[in-house]
Amino acid sequence: MPVIFLLIILVNLFIAPSTFARVTPEDIYQQTRANFENNLSKIQDAQKKQSILSADTELKNINQIVCNRFQLDVDKLSAILEEEKSRQNVTKTVVAYGQGNTKLDTAAYYLNYAAEALAYQRIQDYTPAIGSGNYASVINNSAANLKSNLGILQNKILRAKAEVKKAINAYEK
Amino acid sequence: MPMKNRFITFSLILLLIGILLFLGNLIFNKQSNQTLINPDGKTLLQQITKQTVSPTPTPSPTPIEYNFDKTTDLKKEIETINPEVLDSDFDNLKATVSKL
Numbered sequence: 275m276p277v278i279f280l281l282i283i284l285v286n287l288f289i290a291p292s293t294f295a296r297v298t299p300e301d302i303y304q305q306t307r308a309n310f311e312n313n314l315s316k317i318q319d320a321q322k323k324q325s326i327l328s329a330d331t332e333l334k335n336i337n338q339i340v341c342n343r344f345q346l347d348v349d350k351l352s353a354i355l356e357e358e359k360s361r362q363n364v365t366k367t368v369v370a371y372g373q374g375n376t377k378l379d380t381a382a383y384y385l386n387y388a389a390e391a392l393a394y395q396r397i398q399d400y401t402p403a404i405g406s407g408n409y410a411s412v413i414n415n416s417a418a419n420l421k422s423n424l425g426i427l428q429n430k431i432l433r434a435k436a437e438v439k440k441a442i443n444a445y446e447k
Numbered sequence: 448m449p450m451k452n453r454f455i456t457f458s459l460i461l462l463l464i465g466i467l468l469f470l471g472n473l474i475f476n477k478q479s480n481q482t483l484i485n486p487d488g489k490t491l492l493q494q495i496t497k498q499t500v501s502p503t504p505t506p507s508p509t510p511i512e513y514n515f516d517k518t519t520d521l522k523k524e525i526e527t528i529n530p531e532v533l534d535s536d537f538d539n540l541k542a543t544v545s546k547l
Contacts, residue, residue, distance in 0.1 A: 321546070322547060325543055325544075325546045325547050326547070328543045329540060329543045329544060329547075332539050332540040332543055333540065335539075336536050336537060336540060339536065340532055340536055342507065342508045343530070344530050345507070345508055346508060346511060347528050347529075347530045349510060349511060349513070350511075350513060350524070350527075350528055351525070351528060353513035353515060354513075354515065354521050354524055354525055356515075357515040357516075357519065357521060358521060361517065409547045410544050410547040413540070413543075413544050413547070414544060417537060417540055417544075421532060421537065424532045425532055428530045428531065428532055431530040432530060435525065435528055435530075438525060439522075439525050442521050442522055442525060443522070446521055446522060
């Protein structure tokens with residue numbers, strides 16, 4: 275028994291823990307872009323190539339355009355909430371586990387949640403994985419993914435709106 | 448064989464195993480450092496160190512300053528907020544895809 279114990283200790287002493295390179299979102303982005311560029315260079319048809327490039331740019335643009343629009347909504351919600359807080363002389367926001375002490379606090383929590391989701395969505399990448407050959411289908415998949423993610427974000431903003439509305443209704447007669 | 452000798456023999460054997468494992472690990476690590484390996488042990492990201500791309504920066508909208516005061520009807524203002532993902536947002540993309 276002591277021998278086994280000693281063996282375990284010795285093995286642990288000598289084997290350095292395997293260190294792996296951490297794969298960051300930036301690494302994944304670079305890899306996806308490298309694959310995209312690589313697969314794109316293999317396409318002979320110049321017109322097709324151009325269309326794929328345009329679609330790739332278009333996917334990025336859609337994400338940014340919709341996020342910009344949502345940004346205005348979040349900013350306005352934030353301004354409304356701030357105005358209500360100043361009317362009620364509230365300067366602090368106390369939130370624990372998603373539940374604030376007051377309706378204003380809860381609204382602030384959900385607004386912050388929506389703003390963070392928006393910031394996250396803004397940096398998402400929808401580069402089409404054009405390796406398989408059926409380019410239209412691959413781009414449509416990316417578009418569907420983008421639309422779905424934007425829909426989720428929209429719901430988060432709507433939730434924030436509902437919470438701000440609840441707070442306003444509670445204080446404004 | 449007395450207990451003391453047996454213990455020394457075992458210790459030496461274990462030390463030898465440890466040294467062998469250490470050397471083996473050293474050699475293995477030298478080979479594996481040539482590529483980045485993800486936690487699943489699959490080779491990944493071999494090309495990224497060669498060339499990296501940066502996403503094109505897109506301008507953020509100029510923040511609008513809302514001048515609400517005590518006279519503002521906040522209930523009315525909140526109803527003007529309507530976040531939506533429009534089908535028309537995807538029109539240009541659809542036109543591009545139709546060419547493929």
